[in-house]
Structures are given as structure tokens and as C-alpha cells.
Amino acid sequence: MTAAAQQKNDKKPQTAITPTRAEDFPQWYQAVIKAADLAENAPVRGCMTIKPYGFALWENMQRVFDVWLKDYGIQNCAFPLLIPVSFLAKEAEHVEGFAKECAVVTHHRLEANPDGPGLRPAPSAQLEEPYVVRPTSETIIGDSMSRWVQSYRDLPMKLNQWCSVFRWEMRTRLFLRTAEFFWHEGHCAFADHEGAKTDCLTILDMYDKFFTEYLAMPGIKGVKTPDERFPGADETYCIETLMQDGKALQAATTHNLGQNFAKSCNIKYQDKEGKEAYAHTTSWAFSSRVIGALIMVHGDDDGMIMPPRIAPQQVVIIPVLKGEGDDAVMKAADDLQKKLKAAGFRAHLDARDERTPTKMWDAIKKGVPIRVELGAREVAAGQLTHVRRDIGKDSKKTESVDAFIAGLPKLIDDMHNDMLARATKFTEANLFDVKDLAELRAFFADAGKSGFVRIDLAAIQNNPEFEAIKKEFSVTTRCIPFADAGRKVIVGRAY
Amino acid sequence: MTAAAQQKNDKKPQTAITPTRAEDFPQWYQAVIKAADLAENAPVRGCMTIKPYGFALWENMQRVFDVWLKDYGIQNCAFPLLIPVSFLAKEAEHVEGFAKECAVVTHHRLEANPDGPGLRPAPSAQLEEPYVVRPTSETIIGDSMSRWVQSYRDLPMKLNQWCSVFRWEMRTRLFLRTAEFFWHEGHCAFADHEGAKTDCLTILDMYDKFFTEYLAMPGIKGVKTPDERFPGADETYCIETLMQDGKALQAATTHNLGQNFAKSCNIKYQDKEGKEAYAHTTSWAFSSRVIGALIMVHGDDDGMIMPPRIAPQQVVIIPVLKGEGDDAVMKAADDLQKKLKAAGFRAHLDARDERTPTKMWDAIKKGVPIRVELGAREVAAGQLTHVRRDIGKDSKKTESVDAFIAGLPKLIDDMHNDMLARATKFTEANLFDVKDLAELRAFFADAGKSGFVRIDLAAIQNNPEFEAIKKEFSVTTRCIPFADAGRKVIVGRAY
Numbered sequence A, B: 001m002t003a004a005a006q007q008k009n010d011k012k013p014q015t016a017i018t019p020t021r022a023e024d025f026p027q028w029y030q031a032v033i034k035a036a037d038l039a040e041n042a043p044v045r046g047c048m049t050i051k052p053y054g055f056a057l058w059e060n061m062q063r064v065f066d067v068w069l070k071d072y073g074i075q076n077c078a079f080p081l082l083i084p085v086s087f088l089a090k091e092a093e094h095v096e097g098f099a100k101e102c103a104v105v106t107h108h109r110l111e112a113n114p115d116g117p118g119l120r121p122a123p124s125a126q127l128e129e130p131y132v133v134r135p136t137s138e139t140i141i142g143d144s145m146s147r148w149v150q151s152y153r154d155l156p157m158k159l160n161q162w163c164s165v166f167r168w169e170m171r172t173r174l175f176l177r178t179a180e181f182f183w184h185e186g187h188c189a190f191a192d193h194e195g196a197k198t199d200c201l202t203i204l205d206m207y208d209k210f211f212t213e214y215l216a217m218p219g220i221k222g223v224k225t226p227d228e229r230f231p232g233a234d235e236t237y238c239i240e241t242l243m244q245d246g247k248a249l250q251a252a253t254t255h256n257l258g259q260n261f262a263k264s265c266n267i268k269y270q271d272k273e274g275k276e277a278y279a280h281t282t283s284w285a286f287s288s289r290v291i292g293a294l295i296m297v298h299g300d301d302d303g304m305i306m307p308p309r310i311a312p313q314q315v316v317i318i319p320v321l322k323g324e325g326d327d328a329v330m331k332a333a334d335d336l337q338k339k340l341k342a343a344g345f346r347a348h349l350d351a352r353d354e355r356t357p358t359k360m361w362d363a364i365k366k367g368v369p370i371r372v373e374l375g376a377r378e379v380a381a382g383q384l385t386h387v388r389r390d391i392g393k394d395s396k397k398t399e400s401v402d403a404f405i406a407g408l409p410k411l412i413d414d415m416h417n418d419m420l421a422r423a424t425k426f427t428e429a430n431l432f433d434v435k436d437l438a439e440l441r442a443f444f445a446d447a448g449k450s451g452f453v454r455i456d457l458a459a460i461q462n463n464p465e466f467e468a469i470k471k472e473f474s475v476t477t478r479c480i481p482f483a484d485a486g487r488k489v490i491v492g493r494a495y
Helices: A003-010 A025-036 A051-072 A093-101 A139-150 A193-213 A261-265 A290-300 A326-342 A354-365 A376-380 A403-431 A437-445 A464-473 B003-010 B026-037 B052-069 B094-101 B138-149 B195-215 B262-267 B288-299 B325-344 B355-364 B376-380 B401-430 B437-445 B464-473
Strands: A039-041 A049-050 A082-084 A104-105 A110-112 A120-123 A124-133 A157-166 A180-190 A218-225 A235-242 A248-255 A268-270 A274-278 A281-285 A317-318 A346-349 A370-374 A383-388 A392-400 A431-433 A453-455 A475-481 A487-491 B039-041 B048-050 B082-084 B105-106 B110-112 B119-121 B127-134 B155-165 B180-190 B220-223 B234-244 B248-256 B266-271 B276-278 B280-287 B315-319 B347-349 B370-374 B385-388 B392-400 B430-434 B450-457 B474-480 B487-494
Touching: A025 A039, A025 A051, A025 A290, A025 A354, A049 A051, A051 A157, A051 A180, A051 A193, A082 A317, A093 B110, A104 B276, A110 B094, A139 A157, A139 A180, A139 A261, A139 A281, A193 A218, A193 A235, A193 A248, A193 A281, A235 A290, A235 A403, A248 A290, A248 A437, A261 A281, A261 B180, A281 A290, A317 A326, A317 A354, A326 A346, A326 A370, A326 A376, A326 A403, A346 B195, A370 A376, A370 A403, A376 A383, A383 A403, A392 A403, A403 A431, A437 A453, A437 B105, A453 B464, A487 B450, B026 B039, B026 B052, B026 B288, B026 B355, B048 B052, B052 B155, B052 B180, B052 B195, B052 B288, B138 B155, B138 B180, B138 B280, B180 B195, B195 B234, B195 B248, B195 B280, B234 B288, B234 B401, B234 B474, B234 B487, B248 B288, B262 B280, B280 B288, B288 B401, B288 B437, B315 B325, B315 B355, B325 B347, B325 B370, B325 B376, B325 B401, B355 B370, B370 B376, B370 B401, B376 B385, B385 B401, B392 B401, B401 B430, B437 B450, B437 B464
Parallel strands: A317 A346, A317 A370, A431 A453, B315 B347, B315 B370, B430 B450
Antiparallel strands: A039 A049, A082 A124, A104 A124, A104 B105, A110 A120, A157 A180, A180 A281, A218 A235, A218 A475, A235 A248, A248 A281, A268 A274, A370 A383, A383 A392, A453 A487, A475 A487, B039 B048, B082 B127, B105 B127, B110 B119, B155 B180, B180 B280, B220 B234, B220 B474, B234 B248, B248 B280, B266 B276, B370 B385, B385 B392, B450 B487, B474 B487
């Protein structure tokens, strides 16, 4: 490919993703996932298959956050995938919240279908008590805690598992809402209310730090209104993030379960005086849906933009091959990858038998933060050309290999900080204050408007007009932000 | 506690585990798991809960092996937990092998039971096609591969997932055989038979290296006889390990699936000439049952002995507190932990409010490789006392903190090498050659004998007398060892 052709390619007016965000945001979202090769719909109703590039992103998140959890004193465990139906039924609100969307296991054997081809559940192998595939694990972990917690010395007990859970969703969308999804679920027990509350707030801060420092994703911390609480919780805290279409996404939650599950699961301890008391428990999670959030917070009309600290590939090296001097270029590309890996960076060499523009556009659509182009002339001069994914050609720079490597940490930090600043600015610009329900109604009635809408908490409480607005415009309370001293509430459309 | 009392405790004739291995090996096994706090039976039929100490061991295995897999070119993914029954039915042998032990999902909702208390699967929410909780993922991954593999450029395709799988086992035992168990499952596709075979053998070597270099667990590599192959495989390779009771445990397998799954799942590619061909696929795994193997290979009558390179805690620090000078002891213990962690060791400080002998015996039962005792006198002299778990007081040594840390890598290597040598010696000493079926029968008829029994392959093939022996003594062919050029077969009782 000639330099002229490449330049022309750089300038091509079309976007890599069709439709654009402005044209059709939901379709753009699906197209970005496909173009970036992150995941696809599985041949199992409502389930997704997470492809290597998408799963590498999730693994990076796990790797960072798991260390933080362990520093906090968390111990990872593995609890069963199946939960007896009677366990789920122990906590009244909890079962109400989950029974309607469970995958129910009723048999333990298949047999040849006597009425036709294929297999059927063997009637003789029907279970006495059915199981559900865990939608969440409070009840089964609560059962273990009832045996593991005996004395005040056993508290606090801080457990976690990384796993997938299953909720039979009727309308699904990759990463955002799928029947099976991946998450970590922390479950802790404390001696008193204060311990549980502090845990919820500490973990919420940890999520916030993780989202801002690694995902470049700002959020609003707050507490849920009662109708939006986790089924069985006394209090649910959350981080709400704003997508580019003005819809909210709940990125993480922490739940103070009070003594509800301790009572239904019988988690009791003897205090120092030998008196028995119920523990106070918490649970909290973030899930693979944050990958959906990353796409919708950072993506542009050319595809995904990966926050560089969490990106599966921080740098992609594209050898520009022209038939002449290719060996030297490939060798230099290979050397560069080795040097970058040795320096602790995640560097990918695109050695595929594909044309250079294909490789470039694949890297763009995948959102690789730093794209390095290496041609024969650059190799001869000991140089390379690099460009940032988020700002494109304005950041294009040719410099020596050593200077590039030396400057890479700053390049990554700069890109991260710029992405966070852009998303923060967007969130702030799309947070609107309204003074009453009439203004709130007017806001959502205007099809051109979307975002976080902030109103006095007192204006909505026990107000049938607010319930009518919620229903009419499919909006919900997102959270009561900590920042407003509990006097305001944010309303919005949500994923 | 006085030094005299402690010494008396060290000399106590009883073992920490009751019964001993000689008294009742299966009961000893269960008692070790309990004493080491590794796992317990879950309130879900046949399932286990892996407790923090057990799961930390599994995590260490994952951490090491996952890096090796990635160096080999493996990409991790996540495939659905549920598999449509029709998928399972695609491969005739495969379904025969797994249909009888599946957890079958038939409904997607629970509702209040009209006939009594509790919940029941809602009849109106019966699925048209049932799902099974994956017993293994060849069929669902094969379905993805049929779309992902199009051209020879897509091959080899090397995928893996770390997950749990579910097989409805009737007789279960913690780690060794549970309904749900944890594993990694590699699934690869190649252009030809050679590629698939090489993959199977390469991964088998990787397993062997991992087992010997990290688990100090020797094994015999070989190929399975046809009746012991994975359902749907052309060839199954394995590593067979010998437990201290003389029973075999299959520690890992790799399967050359030939074109069986490629044909049933339609995994086709265009070669360089544009001709279509079916891919050759493989699958391979090791699972959480190797934790069971570790216990039965290395454990003694005082409990678990953790191989030091994989141990959740490589060093446990036990502050010997006597009321006087305790602050200095605790500070020294804390400093030591920090120093060890900074040097890259997994060091645990047992700061519990428990008596010193309790802490010592807990560390012994948990099998922590190196136990450090820190008393006031030692702290004053800048010293510590350490002892190896496997050889106990013969290895007891008092030296300076710096000398201990400097010598720790060698201490760990020595212990690892000794454990491997001991297990290798045991395996060799319990490998018996017999010259014909009469000797084979006599061996197993002798209740006092157990182990790997090696016989000419020709002596057992198509021989009804061998089938009778297998049945009468519950023995099976374990493998045709590579070492014997395919002319011998090993027979034994197996877990």
C-alpha cells in the first residue's frame, strides 16, 4: 500500500461502525461488539459467548480487583452452582425477586425419547426437590456461614467468589443483560450494623476507585430508594454511570442485608460475654456488564476505545510490509514486542497475512489504545510511528524506539486521564436540575432530552404524580447521591 | 505455655489425624480435608463447598498453569453454562457417555405451590427444549468453532475456559468425585491429524511438568485402552498417579477427538487450494480432583503436606506469646511477614487469640511447608526457629532472620525435591510386573497387595479371562505407558 493510499484511507469520510451513535445508538452498540470481536449471542436462549478479546478484558479486571479484595481481607471460595429451591424460599423478599427468572433443574438423567427422536428428561429421574441455577448466592452462602460463624472471633468473615450466575431474562443484550453473566460476589458477616455499613461504603469506594483509575469511568455514588433495593436488603448503595445516549447504567452495588439473611439462614455468634446474637451481613458485586458500560462511555463511531490501563492489548504493532525489506520490518516488530513485554506492557504483534489497512482498521475497531506502525524506512532509522486511539492522527508521532518505550507510561497515563476527563465532562454536562415534578415531566416529555435529572427527594416521596411519570416515561430513581447530603435524587432512563 | 510442656506436646505419640492411613485410608482422607479446612459437603446433593484454604490452593494452580497455556497460544473464553439437549445428542458416543448423569433444566420460572408450602417449577414455564448443565463443553464449543473456523488461516484455534462442570454422580467424595467440580477445559482445532496429535502430547507433557515441578507428584504417561477413552475420542492420553493406598488416580487427560466432533458440529475450513476439509479437534483437562491426589500422595498421619511451590501459605509464623515481651514478639512477627511478602513468599502470620500448641497443630494439619516459631528470646537475639512440615523436628533450626530469608528458596526447593523423590520412590516400589493373567489374578486376589500392575498388552487383549478379572476385582486398565513402547499395560484399582 502506498503512503498516498494510506493517507486517503486515514481520511475516509465513512465511519468504521454503521450505524453511527447518532443514527441508532442500540444498533451502534451491537455493531461495536461485533467489530471488536468481544462476544456473540450463544445458541442458548439469552446467553452470550465471550470471545477471547472480550474475556481478556474481563480477566484484566479480575486480576486487578482480586488483589484489592485480598488486601481488604477477602478470602475466595467456591459455593455450589445449584441452590435448593427451599433455600431460595427462606427470605421472603429475596424469593419474590428471583423466583420468576430462574433456570430450574428438575431431573438428573436424560433418556431416549420413546415418542420420537432425541432425548428427554427421564421421568424416573425426577428430583424430589428441584434446584435453581444460582441467580445470586446469599442463601447458599448464608447456609455455610450459619456453620462457619460461631463466635465473635469468627467475625468479620469476608468471602468472595468469581463465577457466573443465571437469571432467565426475557429481553437480552450482550453484556448488559444476559441470562448468564459473570461477576464476583462478595459476602461478609459482621458483629454489628456499623461493621456491615462500613463494609458497604468501603467497597463502594473501592469500586469507584477501580472504575475511575482503571476504566476511566466516572460515576455517581449514592444510595438507592427503597423500591430499587436488592430483594432482601435493608439498604443498597450504588454507582450510577451515564452512557453517551443519556441513559444510566448501574455499574456496581453494595447491599447492607441487615439481619434479614442472618435470621432466615440462622447466622448467629456468641459475643465476648457468651450472649448469642445474629450477625449483620452484606453482599456486593460488579459484573461483566461493566464491559457494556465501557463501550457506551468511551466508544466512538469507529468502534471501541479501550481504557489503556485495562486494555487486553495496550499496544498493537503493525508491520507495514511492501515486499521489499519485509524481513527487517518483521524482525524489528518482533524485537519491539519483546522489549515492550519485558517492560511490562501488553503488546500485540499483528502478524496476520492481511493487508495493512485491514490491520489498522481492526486495531481501531478493537480500540487498542496505542497503534504502532513500523515500515522499512522507520526501521532503517531506528524509529517507529505511533498514534493514540482516542484522538487519532492529532497524536501521531514518529520517534526512536527507545524514546517511545521510555515515554509509554506517560502516554498511557495521558490517554487514561483524557478519557476520564472527557467522560466526566460529559456526565457533568448531562446532569440537569429540575425544581419540581412539572419540570421533571417536561424534561422527559422532550424526546430530545436525556441524562441524569436531579430533583429534591422531598418532591418525589409518596407522590402519585411521580409514580405516574416513572411509568409514562419508563424512568426510575437511580440514586440519592452522597454528594447532595441525601436531599436530592437522580432520575433517569436506565439499562 | 512452658518450654517443657511444648516439648511434651511435640513428642505426643498420638497422630493429629484419626484414623491413621493404615487404619482406614478413606476415613483418614476425609479427616485430613476436615482438619486442613479445605472443603466440605454442600447442602446440594453430591456437591462440595471449597473453603478459603482449599480454594487458595486451586487459585495457585490456576495462576501457574494459565501462564503456561497462554505461552502455548491459548486464548481463554467463556462459553455458556447450559447446553441444549440436542447439542449433546449430536455425537453418538458422547451422549451415551454423559446423558445418564446430567442436571436437566426444564423450566424457567418458579411459582407458589398450590398443593402446599414452598415453590414448584411453573408448569406454564416449561422449556420447549430442555438444557443440561454442562458436563463438558465439546458440543457447545464445537458449535462456536463451526462459525469461527472458516479458513486454514483460522487454524490452529486454541481455546480454553476455567469453569465448573456438573455430572450427577451417585457416590461422591470430596475433590475426587463430586457432582460439580472445577477444571480448565482446553479445546483446539487443527488442520490435520498430526496437529491434533502433537497438541495432545504437548499438553500431556505440560501437565506432567506441572505435576512434577509444582505438585511434587510423579505420574505415568501413556495412552488409554479403547474401553477407557473419553466418549467420542479417537485416542485418550493420560497421566496416572499412584496414591499411598495403592490405588490409581487419573490426574489429567488429553483427547484426540479426530474428526468426530468436527463432523457432528460441522467444523470445516477451506485449505490453501480452496478445498473444504473437516478440522481435527482435541480437548484436555485437569480438575480440582488433583487436590485429592495431593492429599493422598503427600499426606501423613498428622494431616496434609502442601508441596511448597503451590502451597497457599509457604511459611506460617507463629508468635510464641507468654504475657511478657509479647509486644516485641508480635512486632517481630509482623516485620518478618512483611519481609517475606516483599521477597515474594506467601507468608501467613497466625495472629489468632489461640494457644501456641493449637496454632502449631493447625499449621501441621494444614500442611504449611515451613513453620516459624518466634519467642521473646529469639526476637531478642534477632533469630527465629523454623521446621519443615514433611520431616518435622529433624529439620528444626534456629538461625538469624536474614539467614532464614536468604536460605528460604533453597529450603523450599529441598522440600519440594524430597517430596517428589519420596513419591517417585513409592510409585516405583509399587509398580509390579506380572507375566500372565494367572499372576495378575493372584496379585489382586491377595488382599494385602495393591499398586500398579504391569502386564504384556497382548496378554489382555480380547481375552475374556481379563474381562472376568476386571469385574471380579474392580480393576481397570490405567494406561499403556509410553515408556514401554506400547507393549505393556498397567492395571489397577482406581479412584
